Amino acid sequence: MRVLMFGWEFPPLISGGLGTACYGMTKHLAEEGEEVIFVLPKAPESLHRPGYQVLSASEIPAHSEEDTHPLPPGVQVWAMNAALIPYTQEHEYKTLIEQHQQSTTSKADSEASIISLSGHYAHNLFEEVQRFAEIGWRLGVRPQYDIIHAHDWMTFPAAIAAKQRSGKPLVTHVHATEFDRTGDHPNQAIVAIEQEGLTQADRVIAVSHRTKHTLIERYGLREEKIDVVHNGIDPQCLVDPATIHKGFREKLVIFVGRITLQKGPEYFLQAAARVLSKDPQIRFVMCGAGDMLPRMIEQAAALRIQHRFHFTGFLRGEALDRLYGMADLFVMSSVSEPFGLTPFEALRYQVPVIVSKQTGAAELLPTAIQVDFWDIHAMAQMILEFCNDTDFARSMRRDEVSTLQRMSWREVAHKLQHIYRRLVLT
Amino acid sequence: MTRICFYFQVHQPFRLRKDYDFFNIGHSPYYEDTVNNRAIMRKVAEKCYLPMNRLLLELIHRWQGRFRVSFSISGVCLEQFQLYAPDVLASFQELVKTGCVELLGETYYHSLASVYSPKEFSRQIELHRQTLEDLFDYRAQVFRNTELIYSDSIAQQIEGLGFRGIIAEGVDRILDWRSPNFLYQPAPCHRLALFLKNYQLSDDLAFRFSNRDWPSWPLSASTYASWLHQVAGNGEIVNLFMDYETFGEHQWAETGIFEFMRALPDFVFRHPDFHFVTPSEALEQLQPIAKLSFPHYVSWADLDRDLSAWVGNPLQDAAMERVYALEDKVLRLNDPNILHVWRKLQTSDHFYYMCTKWFSDGDVHKYFNPYHTPFDAHIIHSNVLSDFETRLESSLFSGQSPQSQLRPSLTP
Known part of the structure; x- marks a missing residue:
């Protein structure tokens, strides 16, 4: 045909x-x-x-x-x-x-x-x-x-x-x-x-x-x-995880997506600020570009968290995979996401994910931690638990990664x- | 008698790498855009420093000591002369040797330490003083703070450090009905004298000279000299303060700026009461006529003439606070390399690039900004600081020699 x-x-x-x-x-x-x-x-x-x-x-x-x-x-x-x-x-x-x-x-x-x-x-x-x-x-x-x-x-x-x-x-x-x-x-x-x-x-x-x-x-x-x-999802990793080295000791929590209203970047940023007020030994990355990026950069500065909250701009291909490879946790805070490919891209690198309930991806990740995009307190709480409880993180990851095989x-x-x-x- | 006092600011920052992204944090201690810094230094050397130094030397010889000028050259600029333009450094040394050229004191790093850390401020002044002694065998008497940032408290500290004079912008909101064409005294001081920039006559050269929409374009040396001569009888000193890069770089050679300067002394001297002086010579000849109080910070930047070119928006404030928050940690390590890297991150230009005032001043910011936007400038400075903090932490914790970890500035 x-x-x-x-x-x-x-x-x-x-x-x-x-x-x-x-x-x-x-x-x-x-x-x-x-x-x-x-x-x-x-x-x-x-x-x-x-x-x-x-x-x-x-x-x-x-x-x-x-x-x-x-x-x-x-x-x-x-x-x-x-x-x-x-x-x-x-x-x-x-x-x-x-x-x-x-x-x-x-x-x-x-x-x-x-x-x-x-x-x-x-x-x-x-x-x-x-x-x-x-x-x-x-x-x-x-x-x-x-x-x-x-x-x-x-x-x-x-x-x-x-x-x-x-x-x-x-x-x-x-x-x-x-x-x-x-x-x-x-x-x-x-x-x-x-x-x-x-x-x-x-x-x-x-x-x-x-x-x-x-x-x-x-x-x-x-x-x-x-x-x-x-x-x-194409399960292939573009970068060999063994070759990826984080240049710092802190755990890394990432957001990947266009920095637009749909993706809810400000909820991720606000949750990060709450996490950092309790545990400053965690770093965050907001990866992507979009009309809200200048405002996000300004807010991170205004909240004085820019020492732990980093921006990469738009990444793709190997550079994006390298970021996934460095991450300890992936958060998707979308306000409304029909599907949402990025959590699965993160899972290729064994990175556990938190997804907002307002995503299609949540349908495929019934065992994943799900949170309302607007609930920055719950989001912050979960990020802290993930970063401080390695057993919890490990079991989450095992469940979530198995999803990939069905996709x-x-x-x-x-x-x-x-x-x-x-x-x-x- | 009326004196003409030329003072030129000479400064080039160590600009940061535009590609210093998140992935460099913890991996690369090479922060500076060596290629670009060298290229800019060479370009400005060819267009401005070398030809203008040659011209000034020629004028000094021709007028046999009657033509005089002064400079303040930032430490980071002198360092880049040594790295990329030893010919420029040699030509400045030759100028200073004539005895008709005065050098002013300032912060080595062209920083805002005067606003954020008085102790660091005096340390950077001392570093600059040492550098002038080493390179020029010269001891500065008069002080010029970064971009003419000035206030009563700064004047007080400068008096305490033994300087005899200080330079500031002749801001209308302070001067009000008064004229900038006299020597003043900072309100809290007893020995220090205050020179105020005549921004009208200074900006005629620095900003308007090549502007074809300006009614006085094209400006001839005789016209300009006649404007200076109008001060006769109602002023003792006309302070013409500007960026040295005005000559050949901001105003290109094609605008006729060099010919203008070559002809100017001749026209100035046609009035028998007019002389050129340097600031310390003026101090020998003049007494302050009144005290003047600057309770708030002023500078020569933008239309606002305040600190808003460098601080005030969250990008700038957060970055500035973050740099100075490291002061104790850096000093505790007492490692010359680490100190140097940290201080270079204080250079005012980094914060100038983060300015979001877009309108008429924004154009000037844009012209001097190597980055696409203030946000890019902030992110790069922030990434570099993140790396620096990471290295700082690990040397504080491990106690190992930080030199082995942090080779500053130059790419291998």
């Missing part, structure tokens, strides 16, 4: 979990014998769009991750320069596709600002989404695929256009809703696009039961239309294949 997949990020152009998930899915679909054409937009590098809510993946300075994310055979990546499309004649289009059949990587700025990656939507994102839809429309003529699969709202207009022109069935995959991202203050234009994508879809995939529930409650979707497919991408690929076949054969 041939799958036309629309995405917003793909390694090495990633800003978060979405690109990693798309990679896991396409790689294992390909291994199971399916063909995948993965289409994503590529914004001109010079485009500067301050002040809005998510960067398109292509703006993230890429560095060579070809080794850690080799392109699987059977997967083609087309990074489309969406900005050019409206001015292009139909006959030029073929050439354009050929030119962009590989995602290009730009040189990384090793000294980029710690707060330069806003982790937020781009300024003219709607325009970009619309241009991307034109690509979908063009890909709808003489379709060489059997099914369309779209990841999150930015790609829905493109996928809908492809479906309308080609008549092929559409699967929309919801990794996060606007309600998750904004903490119940949604941008109605985005909700409308989400709604349209969900309505037009022949099947909807939710990354967790939590998300399925949101789709039913907030978008009025019928329960029967939704399949829950939890993400998988293979191959299993995810099987579920997708099943969903595809049902649609194509009916």
